[in-house]
Amino acid sequence: MDAFGHVNNVVFLRYLEEARIDFMFRLAPGEGSTSFTGGSVVARHEIDYLRPLVHRHEPVTVETWVTRINAASLTVAYEVKDTEQVYVRASTVVVPFNLAEGRPRRITAEERSFLEAYTDGADDADSPEGVAA
Secondary structure, three states: OOOOOEOOHHHHHHHHHHHHHHHHHHOOOOOOOOOOOOOEEEEEEEEEEOOOOEOOOOOOEEEEEEEEEOOOOEEEEEEEEOOOOEEEEEEEEEEEEEOOOOEEOOOOHHHHHHHHOOEOOOOOOOOOOOEEO
16 A cells, blocks of 8 residues: 555556466466466556555455467456456566577467467457456
């Protein structure tokens, strides 16, 4: 919380990060799968703060879905909300990264197949059809 009792803008980035990591690593296909384990980097964040989220005891939901899959990047969209309103709409461009070689890598066929199951079929973040984290 900030001095005004609102969730700080940086904290929202952490909420998005936790949802994205949960999505890409916990839900990734198959036990023993190496999908997404080689590393990834964030290339871009875009966040629209729609209304302040004030101190409360009730949880919020972070819905997560995929809006774009390219050869070497993907875009994850989010809504941070409760049952009555949306507080934040955001998106993140993620680039799979080979940490050992120090360079970006292409999305594998297994990763693409997984991501397509959570794609809303559009190139924007207007219609959540994803998973709640």
